[in-house]
Amino acid sequence: MSKSAQEMTTNILEPAQLSAIDGYWRACNYLAAGMIYLRSNALLREPLQPEHIKQRLLGHWGASPGLAFMYVHANRLIRHYDLNALFIAGPGHGAPGVLAPVYLEGSYSEIYPNMSEDEQGMSELFRRFSFPGGLGSHCTPELPGSIHEGGELGYSLSHAFGAAFDNPDLIVFTAVGDGEAETGPLATSWHSNKFLNPLRDGAVLPILHLNGYKINNPTLLARISHEELENLLLGYGWVPVFVSGEDPADMHQQMAAAMTHCIEQIRSLQNEARAAGVANRPRWPMIVLRSPKGWTGPKTVDGHKVEGSWRSHQVPLANVRADPEHLAALESWLRSYRPEELFDDQGRLVESLRALSPIGPRRMGANPHSNGGLLRRPLRLPHFRHYAVAVESPGQERVFNTRPLAALLRDTMARNPDTFRLFGPDETTSNKLDTVYEESKKLWLAQRLPEDDDGGELAPDGRVLEMLSEHTLEGWLEGYLLTGRHGFFATYEAFAHVIDSMYNQHAKWLAISDQLAWRAPIASLNLLITSTVWRQDHNGFTHQDPGFLDIVVNKSPNVTRVYLPPDANCLLSTADHCLRSHNDINVIVCDKQHHLQYLDMETAIIHCTKGIGIWDWASTDQGEDPDIVMAGCGDIATQEALAATAMLCDHFPDLKIRFVNVVDLFRLTPPEEHPHGLSHRDFDSLFTVNKPVIFNFHGYPWLIHRLAYRRTNHANLHVRGYKEKGSINTPLELAIENNVDRFSLAIDAIDRVPALQASGAHTKEKLRDMRLSCRHYAHEHGVDMPEISAWRWPQRPSR
């Protein structure tokens, strides 16, 4: 089934074409090497001297020639077929091999005029590469055409698929490094081909680059048998075409044949499906490019093999400033590209080669899909008020918090049939978001069975993407957003940690993009964290981890947002805000289970807009200075804080309690630290400057201290939260274990209000007894006492 390009029609390139394409590639390789080494004498007009060499040699040569090789061959196809194409460099640390053709096609200089297409510009490009304040040695956001930095390895294919979704005529050329291919996220992302609908989606053409080595080791895929590799790729559902060798002329012919074959094949598979109107699962073609690492670089250095070895990973000749032999080797290496044939007197690529570049937005460094904000249109959103839960009076009714949101997402999907998708790892129904299936089902292109029709909710044109790989989903979503579309990802709280590092990298990408005027803002990444720590009745301890927020808050305040809506209306209001925002990462924490509802929609909107506020109906301070502030942040945390407040009111009718709820977590931060930070004056007026505050938090309690340690009243801030005490527990029992339950909170309050320290002793005793009874009941019956599970806010008239 697979093919070797050597067996294909060879000599697909006419001699002149071959010579031109090789010239273009040599120009790329020359530039790539120049970036690593040269601070001056960019065109080698003079004999190379130590003073032409950078003081510090930094950069990655190894992957560069191969990446440039792919790019140049992609260019040929773009021109030939007028393709709309992107280039993704999985081994993004081979940036010189991408920077070079992006510069040669003119895209780079358009954005950065000081790196103009002439000798001065070339010098500047060289000088600023891998130099303080200059160009990164990865495909950073600063690189036009890049949507994938490749600093952390493993996400090239999932990003590529995200870009291809709903872009029917887009082709994403995707260089997959053989180092990267060893990572888990990459290994499973080959299966993305089961989620690409040939009717409405574009195509991904993976080019697995077997250059054989990582930093210091061979790669696994380069050292298994040809048969094994072929089986593996066929098994992943791809049809590989093998391009293998090192002689440039031969390799150009092979690559041209392989690329032509693949594009023809992609077109034919697409045409076939589109003509029939049937979304099948084609066996898409791909390329395996086996070429030497550091190809065309020095063969040996100091007696060691360098080309075709891990020794070419970074700087092949390390000692050029001090060692005349190294310097001579560098000069002969650089001159081997014959720069004088490639660049004219001004230092600009000669006209005959310039003719090989695609034109305008067809250049991969200027394709608008790679600057997706340019294509982004705001979502057409339904009025979120329409989905409101009726709340006559606070804390009386229970609703599944995520169900109304599901209806909002359903209708959002209906209004944005080509630009909005929902992502989740096998959990959309579990997370009570299945109402979306009324509009669109789960995408499924693999085999179907008759029983799937009974509630399977599968469809070849579904817009809900489920695969049991948070990595792949996150990668798809990022690729989708980076190319100008919108999405929503719902996942179990504990397993959000699976994508901690992907969150980190996307946050860094956004933080840099924010500073680049030419990068138009993209839609925010919206992440609903549900199935939370407090409701893991049978999954137990492994599923209890609210620490994703501790990762989130480390990143740039310009992009990080965290919301903990306490009920369904607040969730709707928050989600609406998030779906409209851009260049942020919005993390919404809200449990999927049946929970008390507190705010009617109008109140919810005001509350969520402020992000933090006093709930008058739960307060007894009547605007006066309270004796104590009770605060809740998160659904369960708020419920328990309210229940504690109710008990305190019962027992101490004269106690002045203020109840505060926090939705927008960053309101707690000082305004100099985060744009959402509440002013110190407002913070003090909410939390007082000297009264005890019992703060019940959804997550690890110390996060609140980390955010609020600079606040005036911090010394009186007593935070409760999850502290890794868990097992198979009933909801209340788990709360008790971690002291976030109503009884413990009430006891905390009594302990901290000076006036109650004597008078409260008896009540504390009673609360402790009640806590114990609840525990016993749970251990006896396996469920919480009915009066606990059915607890409601007592509707005590506010005094």
Next chain:
Amino acid sequence: MSKSAQEMTTNILEPAQLSAIDGYWRACNYLAAGMIYLRSNALLREPLQPEHIKQRLLGHWGASPGLAFMYVHANRLIRHYDLNALFIAGPGHGAPGVLAPVYLEGSYSEIYPNMSEDEQGMSELFRRFSFPGGLGSHCTPELPGSIHEGGELGYSLSHAFGAAFDNPDLIVFTAVGDGEAETGPLATSWHSNKFLNPLRDGAVLPILHLNGYKINNPTLLARISHEELENLLLGYGWVPVFVSGEDPADMHQQMAAAMTHCIEQIRSLQNEARAAGVANRPRWPMIVLRSPKGWTGPKTVDGHKVEGSWRSHQVPLANVRADPEHLAALESWLRSYRPEELFDDQGRLVESLRALSPIGPRRMGANPHSNGGLLRRPLRLPHFRHYAVAVESPGQERVFNTRPLAALLRDTMARNPDTFRLFGPDETTSNKLDTVYEESKKLWLAQRLPEDDDGGELAPDGRVLEMLSEHTLEGWLEGYLLTGRHGFFATYEAFAHVIDSMYNQHAKWLAISDQLAWRAPIASLNLLITSTVWRQDHNGFTHQDPGFLDIVVNKSPNVTRVYLPPDANCLLSTADHCLRSHNDINVIVCDKQHHLQYLDMETAIIHCTKGIGIWDWASTDQGEDPDIVMAGCGDIATQEALAATAMLCDHFPDLKIRFVNVVDLFRLTPPEEHPHGLSHRDFDSLFTVNKPVIFNFHGYPWLIHRLAYRRTNHANLHVRGYKEKGSINTPLELAIENNVDRFSLAIDAIDRVPALQASGAHTKEKLRDMRLSCRHYAHEHGVDMPEISAWRWPQRPSR
């Protein structure tokens, strides 16, 4: 190459054997269902009534029958071949299917006598399953025989390989769920077979369980063609044997034939290699078991297909207490196993079936490898003093911090040739640990090329494991430790986040294990975080992330340890301590680059033992009350704090400065929060109760506040650290961007000492100018000023 078990010699089981094995399996299935449903009437001696049913039905039925099927067939082989075997249940949430045979073989009751092998014990088992305070619905640490909980999916195979390493006669039966198989970590861990040495390692027999469904979806691997699946597994280097069907009698014969074939094949491959003494890479066999999800459970419920559908994932009949039809269906389901034939009057498994269990430690629930602490022997460690760096005077010489450690690890490897391994993702040399190759090289069993002999450092018997998958490495290491051995994992700081979730799960496992008297302590997981945020000169922003510590500190204080040794001798002392410890996760942060050395070995030992202390030689307070405390935690942070201190001394000779260095991060925490927490009195005596403290930290600054917010002098604690300001920077420039540089720290100090607020204005101006010049120099030359790079502690005589 692959086989179908149907084509093999069938009827491998005699009728009596078949009947017995099916009986044993029925007993397992009966128990598994009983656990989910029954609170009493465990043996169905009475007609089933609603009151016999648990109030809340929790548990996972779907995967259970398949897991029990594998377990029972593994038992047959254990007896037949006297195998030394473990069982790993990838889909650990099918715990009933593992709990059942562990109980039936008697292992369970030995540990938990109240769940005895009789009716009362069985009732107790049922009652306590998935019940508050009881047995988890995963293969938790409480389950004898388990080294893999399976709460978070993806690590079954890597754990299995870790267990098999250096256990030449061990066989690890590993159930891989087809849901789990979609995760990235699992997808790449199939390649672990390239790291299994048939001479010295045991074998892993994966059983890919294609039961076809996840929570609500089909699985990918069950819905690709047979040919694709076969190709995929062959491509991964395995030889699959397919077992497929649903008729129990037929399936028992197929499975028995497949298992026999695989064990024979494993033995033959091992014998062949061992006879020849050559470590090749065999194509190991594996099994694909295609059987219905919820096998033998209700076929349909309320008109919906349940057996063979995602609907059997958890509780197939949900409404048995209220719906008489459901109750009747449950009764007929339970009775279909004919419990009266399986259990005797006492409720004990009948003798004829008991004969099928392996004996004593051959039982997989009692195999000592699954309670690895029993087998653990302390490492034979060389004297770490032997590797000391000579430090005549503090802060004069530079050394690569990790090089002396490498020598210690090399000699540790030499002294523990079968129980110690080093793990790293393609970075051992990059992390300057390559001295270990003098003793043992990198394990490589895939293809070798002639150039590998030139510095490739590869060997078939290497004990350094490198693969570009942090997930796989971490999984191997965990499996290795859990079976009683020792290891050390070195990784790039930023990409430690790739395994955040694995860290979380292992920490939870250890926290629970700590409470189980019968689980003997295992060696600590030692993680060296290097190539840190402050030295990413060309990798830039994506490689700058010191936030792994923020994840670490969330977990149980009983298992979390964080050390930041400032120099090579402190690193040696710390590493020695960590290698001797048990049941902890030791995270050591130390950069690999050339760094100043401060402490001679004896001083380092004392300092590291205290974990925090005053450096007199860098202090000018002479034991008096200081004007200011300067503190450093981490190598670069300490260097910059010292340089700031030196400048302050120059400019303000009368200023009384106390210099504090922190190695053991948890010393900062109150003692009630962490066993390493310094007493409040000691903390106050170090940091004063009212003097300004300038604390320069390696990581995100707020982590220090999170740890120290309860300390008396917290209000005066001014912390500097990484705050996501980075790009391509020189070391000093990056420090300046984040205000952790010497100039910024000195300015911070001047700002905070009341006596200097007027007199310091001029100095501040000067420091600002110097900071600016340094920046300009870096931007001009691409490197830091030589006097910065070569800075030394000025050896000022202490006053």
